[in-house]
Amino acid sequence: MDNFSSQLLSTLLALAFVGLLAWVSLAMLKRLQQGRLLPGSRPDADELRFVRALPVGAKERVVVMQYRGEEWVLGVTGGGISLLSREPLRATSSDEVAHPVSPRA
Template identity: 70%
Template sequence: MDNFSRELLSTFVALAFVVALAWASIALLKRMQQGRGSRPGTRDDSELRFVRALPVGTKERVVVVQYRGEEWLLGVTTGGITLLARTPSPAGSPLRTEG
């Protein structure tokens, strides 16, 4: 019975090590992702922001995104993405986050 307890303990220690390693890896990846974009709480006009999507078929949709002060209307299908229109974003208007 002593051998079983020792094996069980070593299994739990190994599991705890793997969980701690996974947690540390995820925390590091999150920190690296935050460092790539703008800092939290600041607005960066060069960011890509999702505005709205409208499905027009089973796998097709029309998507509006904002990028560097412009609104882009994109057609998205399984075969690719097509730029349909590009207009300046309305000045001073807050970002819409619908849909």
């Protein structure tokens, strides 16, 4: 019986170690995919950032993206992607962020 207890304990310890190793590996992989593996690191300035999408049909939509200090408006259809507009990002003031202007109906 003593042999069974020691084998069970060593198996449970090995299982706990493998579970912890898997959890740490998945957490690091998630951080790596998000581009922030090191603590305090910021996303790259060249990062492509999704802003919003507006469906205009069954398979068509207008998508707004930000890339390298520009805002891109793309037309996306089942057959391809077209650049509709590309403009520099405008600087947003802190007052504008705190009190956004809403369209009136």
